[in-house]
Amino acid sequence: MLPPRILRRVVLAPLVIVVTVFMLVTLPFWLVVTAAASLRLPPPQRRGARFVWFAVAWLTLESAVLIACLWLWVAGGAKRQERHYALIGWFLTRVYGAAERIFLLTTDIEEPEPTPEEQEARLSRPVIVLSRHAGPGDSFLLIHHLLARYHRRPRIVMKAALQYDPSLDVVVNRLPNAFVPRSTDQSGVTAEIRRLAATMGDRDALVIFPEGGNFTPRRRRLAIRRLEEKGLTGEAGRARDMDHLLPPRPNGAIAAIESCPPADVIFVAHTGLDQLVTVGDVWRKLPVSAHITAKWWRVPAAEIPRTREERVRWLYDHWALIDAWITEQRGSRPEAGTQSDGAGRPASRPPARRGWRR
8 A cells, every 4th residue: 555645755755865875875886796797697688787877877866856846845836837847857858868878778759740830730739649558668758758859748647656756756746647546447547537638738748558558468368358258349359450559448548538629649659678568577688779669640639530439440540550560660470479369460561761860
């Protein structure tokens, strides 16, 4: 059970700062230990020192955010949303920079180049972002780009357990977001999505992960079985045709669209670190240089279907498009184990044009 907020503030937050100071003072020791432990490993598997450097960078940035939040509270700025969005942007930009230097992270993002008229229109209404959920830190990367590249104010519904992270707990709870306990049913999550979507302004972006979790073959089989048990044979059949994604849960996306009719919808596909789901996966399989490829499709509000049935089909259509794009990017057949239930492979398309690179 999550500790009360006051306990998290007076115990967990100071503890992060104490741990940060300890790690900074003992950093040479940890680097020597990890280097010695890695001597018998081949160079691609010598990840220990990199993880130590990244952990220290993360803790240092977390401590800086907590100190800044304390200062804002003392100065009476705890309710100033713009300052907190700026603080999140500062934190994520530096975390991203650390990942670039330590893990040699690169990112390619492809999106249609807008005309000046389209660009002006895009900045004058809210957006609903529907993204696949896979790999470590995909939500952090997405929020980073929304803030840094697109100057949006993201809103997101998250698991309540994430409040164990003190800086996330403090900053996110001061902004229009929602934390939901693990026991919350789908209707409770949908209600929070409606609440956040209904109050969006022109610069806001509501981020939703319709799959509800990271992809694994087992979760895919269970999701298809649930659809069949509900009598949704059409959706189950379409889910079998997708090799890399869980079937989308439409209630949250549809609730957001209904609650904010002026919003455009952006679909986000990404691949590159999909196979790194658990901490153990990251430790064992993180490559020497990490590369993420992403593509965004934007649907203007006027082109979004009007009825629920049409919106469910439309959502599955875009999920099939994302799945085919991932197959194309990987350039190989799906992983072993994902076709055990007869899933077919989507037809490939011509190579996509490369867009913005960082």
